[in-house]
């Protein structure tokens with residue numbers, strides 16, 4: 001029986017030699033050398049067997065597949081941990097990412113005499129003290145205010161409104177706050193009422209302005225942003241400069257202080273709005 005097997009193997013070798021496949025012989029040599037180093041057991045030493053060749057091919061394939069899988073795993077892992085930035089990522093994409101995680105967004109400035117100025121939308125959380133969520137069903141006017149806290153920033157005033165949900169000090173808020181650097185923060189969506197202008201809360205949009213000193217006079221940056229914001233709102237809602245009023249015009253309150261004390265400055269401001277609206281026509 002063993003003899004028969006041996007003669008069959010021998011025959012097989014001779015057949016292969018006859019075919020002159022030198023390439024097969026080289027691989028057989030490598031395979032056998034490897035086997036001698038790695039595999040113990042006489043059976044595996046059989047030179048030139050078809051079984052050994054296919055085992056060799058399978059091993060190579062397994063090795064290649066393992067390398068591929070490992071490379072894929074490393075690339076995926078690196079992507080997950082953001083070890084390397086995604087090629088071609090635009091600044092816009094970064095901004096979107098920020099707005100998703102930080103829950104605010106920047107509306108870029110628009111061209112034109114009544115184009116929208118840049119606005120940072122950072123809405124305050126809905127609460128009974130500063131953001132009721134009640135719908136603003138019509139807009140018949142724009143009301144200008146001053147924050148009455150010299151040197152305070154737009155951010156500080158926005159956070160003061162938001163914190164009313166915890167402090168319960170009063171009911172107050174504003175659709176917009178313009179800061180000392182001219183930055184504009186929107187606290188309330190334009191389809192909700194704010195708590196700023198008493199009986200006109202239901203049909204107006206409110207704008208609070210920061211000021212460096214107690215006299216309430218707006219600096220140039222704040223003033224410029226106020227003109228841009230009011231012009232844009234008037235154009236958007238089809239309002240004329242006559243729809244722009246002071247808090248004082250609603251309740252007689254000294255707000256905005258400088259524009260109440262200096263009627264001429266208020267008239268100049270309204271003229272600036274009028275000029276912008278005319279240019280827009």
Ligand SMILES: [Zn+2]
Pocket residue numbers: 144145146196247255256
């Ligand atoms: Zn006011």
